[in-house]
Every structure is written in structure tokens, then in C-alpha cells.
Amino acid sequence: xxxxxxxxxxxxxxxxxxxxxxxxxxxxxxxGVPRLMGVLRRVLAGAPVGPDPNGDSMDHAAFxxxxxxxxxxxxxxxxxxxxxxxxxxxxxxxTGDTSPSRKSSPPGRWWAxxxxxWRRSGRxxxxxxxxxxxxxxxxxxxxxxxxxxxxxxxxMAELAFQQTPxxxxxxxxxSRVVPNIIxxxxxxxxxxxxxxxxxxxxxxxxxxxxxxxxxxEYAVNVLDIKTITVCGHxxxxxxxxxxxxxAEIRHxxxxxxxxxxxxxxxxxxxxxxxxxxxDAGxDAGxDAGxGRVEEAESPLTRLCQVNVxxxxxxxxxxxxxxxxxxxxRLELVGLFLDLESAEVRVLDRQAGVFVAVPGEAPNDxxxxxxxx
Numbered sequence: 567x568x569x570x571x572x573x574x575x576x577x578x579x580x581x582x583x584x585x586x587x588x589x590x591x592x593x594x595x596x597x598g599v600p601r602l603m604g605v606l607r608r609v610l611a612g613a614p615v616g617p618d619p620n621g622d623s624m625d626h627a628a629f630x631x632x633x634x635x636x637x638x639x640x641x642x643x644x645x646x647x648x649x650x651x652x653x654x655x656x657x658x659x660x661t662g663d664t665s666p667s668r669k670s671s672p673p674g675r676w677w678a679x680x681x682x683x684w685r686r687s688g689r690x691x692x693x694x695x696x697x698x699x700x701x702x703x704x705x706x707x708x709x710x711x712x713x714x715x716x717x718x719x720x721x722m723a724e725l726a727f728q729q730t731p732x733x734x735x736x737x738x739x740x741s742r743v744v745p746n747i748i749x750x751x752x753x754x755x756x757x758x759x760x761x762x763x764x765x766x767x768x769x770x771x772x773x774x775x776x777x778x779x780x781x782x783e784y785a786v787n788v789l790d791i792k793t794i795t796v797c798g799h800x801x802x803x804x805x806x807x808x809x810x811x812x813a814e815i816r817h818x819x820x821x822x823x824x825x826x827x828x829x830x831x832x833x834x835x836x837x838x839x840x841x842x843x844x845d846a847g848x849d850a851g852x853d854a855g856x857g858r859v860e861e862a863e864s865p866l867t868r869l870c871q872v873n874v875x876x877x878x879x880x881x882x883x884x885x886x887x888x889x890x891x892x893x894x895r896l897e898l899v900g901l902f903l904d905l906e907s908a909e910v911r912v913l914d915r916q917a918g919v920f921v922a923v924p925g926e927a928p929n930d931x932x933x934x935x936x937x938x
Contacts (some may be wrong), residue, residue: 595625602628606635633660677747680706721753731757734785736778736877737797738764738804745797748903748910757785763804763873764796765827769883773826782887786896794881797901797910798874805870808832830880831873838872839865871920874900874913 680702697705735745735756745751745758759781766782767775785791798805807815808828815821863871878898882888890896900913902920911920 593625595628603631603635606639677744718753725754729754729757729789731755731785731789731791732793733757734759734782734791734794735797736760736764736766736795738762738799738802740799740802742905743797743799743903748797748901757781757789757791762821762824763802763808763828764798764877765804765824765873766796766877766880767827768830768880769885771827773823775824775827779884782881782884786887786890792895793897793899795899795901796874796877796881797903798870798877799903800867800870800905802866802870802873804828805831805873806866809866809869828873831869831876834876835869835872838868871902874902875915875918878913878915 731754733756735749736759737743737745739760739762745756749756759778761778766778767773782794785794804821804825805828807821808825808831812822812825815825878900881898882891887896891898898915900915900920902911902913903909904911910923912923913919914921
């Protein structure tokens, strides 16, 4: 069992702002109950506490001890939240469920869309005339304050005055792409740049735009980031406009100018399609030069995948960045999110195709590499 961590009370704030999180790993049995109770008794009266029992199992004696301590603590005016992020041992004990344990989700299914949470809560979904978009936004903030702040506050307190992200993550503005969900990352892990169609303007591009270049320069030269990831996705509206020739978005002057940065992607895609048609007997794969992708995919999906490859090449048009890559001091990674399956593939740059992420997914946070 890990030692408890706590956020120190800030000056001028009441003691109720003290939050203690007790993380439990491994098997929680009657043998560990005395130590766990000793830790929980050190909780200040009335202070919120968050036991985090994410171990392999919990026996009946351990459940009775944890549940009894929770009832006592709440009876004294305190707050207790059993945050079972990965397994639902405690919840099954409360409900008397004897079915096999399953993985559980944080309270409120924080990653689900607002409308989905309304349906799962059992409450009638509000009519659009009853709840405004800003009302939904503020309801989400209230849920965050009530359920997630006690869990995330210790992390944010450590990051408040300095960030040391591992990755610069360039992706699309599409609302269906949520970088922290698809990478299982948290605050401070990703330095994120979002724009329509996850584009990186080439060095000396005829349409000037410094927003992406500024972020890249800051990430690499100031934050000392060692990896840049470009993540595309299926059914990208921006790339659909490019594939259609731009006629549908001609009245949107700003978007039309921005998507001119995708012209090299379109040219690369059309060249690959021409090569595929001229060599129909060859395997539907790709070579790194042409950027061809799986023929079974739709033309839009193939363009979206080629676009990721092209943006990585666009990064290399910046001389100072290419120098770092060639020296082995900076790594470039391509990802592609298939929205329908919710699966992410990684670019094999030598073969020029997107493949399944190698290896099995980690079972828990202990399997993830620690920050150097």
C-alpha cells in the first residue's frame, strides 16, 4: 500500500480544502487492514478523503473495514469518495454483486459526451430550449468541481508553476478527437496544437502562418520536447473539403486560405492513386515515397492518412528541426484515429503504412514508463 498523499492547505482557505488521497495497490486482505486503518485514522476530521483501491482483489474483511471507516467518517461530517478507477471491488461489496469483477469508470463517466451522461444518469434529457449550450458547459464544470477536482488537485498543484511535457501533439480541431483520452495521458503530458486538418505549413509557404511554427519552436527550444506527433483521423471535414476541390468552402475565405497548406497532401494522394491504378496487380500497400495506404480504405480515409505523412515531411522543411531529427535528438511520430472503431494506429514510416500499435496495452499505470 502506498503512503497517503495530501494537498497542503493554502493560506486563507478553510481546512475543508485539504484533500487526502490514499492509494491501495496489490491485494487488499485482512492482513493489510490494520495498516490501512492506521492511515485512514490520520485523516483530519471533516476533511475530504479519497481512498483509491485499485489493487488485484479485496476480501470481505477489507471491505467491511473500509466501508465501516467511510460510514464513521461521513457520520462525523467528513466526505469520502471511493475512487475505483480500474476495478469495482468496493462497489460490488456495497451492492452485494457476486458476479466477476469488471473494470470500472470514474464517477460520472467523465469522458462521455454531455448528452450521453444525461441518458446514463436516468434523468430526462433536457430540451434544447431548456438548457443552453453555456448551461451544459457550466453543468460540466460543476461536475468537474464536485467529482474530479479532489482527484486532480494534487497533480495540478505540482504542475502549477512549471510544465515538462513529453510530447508536442499536433492534431485536428474536430470535437471527436480527444488527445488525452486516446493516449491515456493527463495534465502536463501533452503540449497540444490543434487546427483544421492537423496541418503543418511548410517552411517558406506562400500562405504565411506562424501559429504552428511558433508552437513548435516553443515546444522544442524552450520546453525541450523530444517527440513531435501528428495525429490525423477518419472522416475529417477539412480533408473532405480538400478532396472535393474546395468548391464547398469557397465562401469561407479564412478556411480556404488555410487549407491551401493541404495542397501537397492532395498532390501526394493523387500521385499514389495514379500509381495504384496503373499497377492494379500489385499489393494494396504503400511505399514511403508515394505515401500509398490500404486500398480497402475509402478515398477520404486514404487522403487523411497521406496527410499525416505529409505533415511529418513538412516539419522536416524547417532546417533547424531537420537538423535535430537527423542528429537523433528529435523523434517524429504519426498516429491515425479511426473514429468508427475508436482505435489508433501508428505510422510505420519505412513502409509508409499505418499499423496496429505494437505490444499489449498496459494493465495499469505501473506498466507505463516513468518520466526520466
